[in-house]
Amino acid sequence: MATSDATVPGPGGTLDPKEKRKVLAGTMVGTTIEWYDFFIYAQAAGLVLAPLFLAPLADSNPGVAQVLSFATIGISFLFRPLGAIVAGHLGDRFGRKRILVFTLVLMGVATCVIGLLPTYAQIGLAAPILLILMRIIQGFSAGGEWGGAALMSVEHAPVSKRGYFGAYPQIGVPCGMILATFVVWAITTAIGTEAFLEWGWRIPFLLSFVLIIVGHLIRKTVEESPVFKHMQQRRAKSSAPLGLLFRKNAREVVLSALIFVANNAAGYLVIAFLATYASRPVEEFGLGMDRGPVLLATTLASFGWLISTLYGGWISDRIGRVRTFQIGYVLLAAWAIPMWFMVDTANIYMYFLGVFVFTLTFGLSYGPQSALYAEMFPAEVRYSGVSIGYALGAILGGAFAAMIAELLLTRYDASWTIGVYVVVLSLVSFIAVSLVKKDIQGIDLHAEGIEGPEPVTSNK
Numbered sequence: 385m386a387t388s389d390a391t392v393p394g395p396g397g398t399l400d401p402k403e404k405r406k407v408l409a410g411t412m413v414g415t416t417i418e419w420y421d422f423f424i425y426a427q428a429a430g431l432v433l434a435p436l437f438l439a440p441l442a443d444s445n446p447g448v449a450q451v452l453s454f455a456t457i458g459i460s461f462l463f464r465p466l467g468a469i470v471a472g473h474l475g476d477r478f479g480r481k482r483i484l485v486f487t488l489v490l491m492g493v494a495t496c497v498i499g500l501l502p503t504y505a506q507i508g509l510a511a512p513i514l515l516i517l518m519r520i521i522q523g524f525s526a527g528g529e530w531g532g533a534a535l536m537s538v539e540h541a542p543v544s545k546r547g548y549f550g551a552y553p554q555i556g557v558p559c560g561m562i563l564a565t566f567v568v569w570a571i572t573t574a575i576g577t578e579a580f581l582e583w584g585w586r587i588p589f590l591l592s593f594v595l596i597i598v599g600h601l602i603r604k605t606v607e608e609s610p611v612f613k614h615m616q617q618r619r620a621k622s623s624a625p626l627g628l629l630f631r632k633n634a635r636e637v638v639l640s641a642l643i644f645v646a647n648n649a650a651g652y653l654v655i656a657f658l659a660t661y662a663s664r665p666v667e668e669f670g671l672g673m674d675r676g677p678v679l680l681a682t683t684l685a686s687f688g689w690l691i692s693t694l695y696g697g698w699i700s701d702r703i704g705r706v707r708t709f710q711i712g713y714v715l716l717a718a719w720a721i722p723m724w725f726m727v728d729t730a731n732i733y734m735y736f737l738g739v740f741v742f743t744l745t746f747g748l749s750y751g752p753q754s755a756l757y758a759e760m761f762p763a764e765v766r767y768s769g770v771s772i773g774y775a776l777g778a779i780l781g782g783a784f785a786a787m788i789a790e791l792l793l794t795r796y797d798a799s800w801t802i803g804v805y806v807v808v809l810s811l812v813s814f815i816a817v818s819l820v821k822k823d824i825q826g827i828d829l830h831a832e833g834i835e836g837p838e839p840v841t842s843n844k
Contacts, residue, residue, distance in 0.1 A: 568588055
């Protein structure tokens, strides 16, 4: 590979090593913190929220209460498209950087408030209503976060390293997962399960306040995307990108949503379902394993997601985004059913191995996502396009994955049926990514136009 483009973030503009480190750190750390907030809730939904916020139902029918607790995860996803529309529109008009700071603070405030909420025993029905309201705010924030972080990294990247740069906001997701699960495990181990259920569950939410400050300090030092600066120079006034997006790039929005569904569903099974399934009593369709070791094993297994995501972004610069995605979804489908037989041994080492291999399959269909999505949309609608496509894919994929898994488990009393669900989604995503135009890799990200950007030659 030629090194002549080592400092070139696409056509025109330079990126020195110091700025490169700031961009990569800013997108990764900010996304890690944002998704720590989101995943802390997913962990809590599986472990403690049903008895605390749905107390009467949890007492009379704990299975239904758990299904509803998982459903509250999905509620926030329904508001991701709204967040994506608002953040995408403003991000395409006023810049990626401002919106990223706004979404980070908004998510953190909602997370801290959840840690302060009174329970059903204290204020009755108002407790779950306030909880859902905070989830809506979290969903709105998450809808705008990913697109901005993805574009800040990819639009700063050299042409031949877009996949690698774009993998950095992606690894923020497994890093957030690792951090959230580790914090829950550490607190549970330190104070005991009973104290965690009573008051300790609030600590991970309140820790978000510290993380917001750290993330804000890092993100505010990052320069605005060179592509957005280029757009400002080319036109004095921004057009209305949202209407333009749906008039001219509706196909790309639909494809980007369908490409994401399998990966997102599989990810949320690890985030929100597996630890709960493994650690709850056998009579409640669980495996009866000790919660502490299960949380630790899930945390360690998630490093497979991190490693494979970086590799997925790197390899996509060499063999192509579409081919990397296709290989990833074949591997995901191949392991989706066997994993459950390993988990069902109720042996902690087999549980770890099964989940670790499962997370390894995620990276090839996650690492290249930022670069692929950025190359699918022209500059003036890119923030809107990638954000809305991502948000819709999250609704179809991860929003209700844990709830669907719970329903399949209680209906058939066979965990492998959840694997069948993942296989079906993998087929959908495989077909969708196969329909993406093959000549978009290496396009000029500065290009604007209603029909999308034109390909340019990469310095590979």
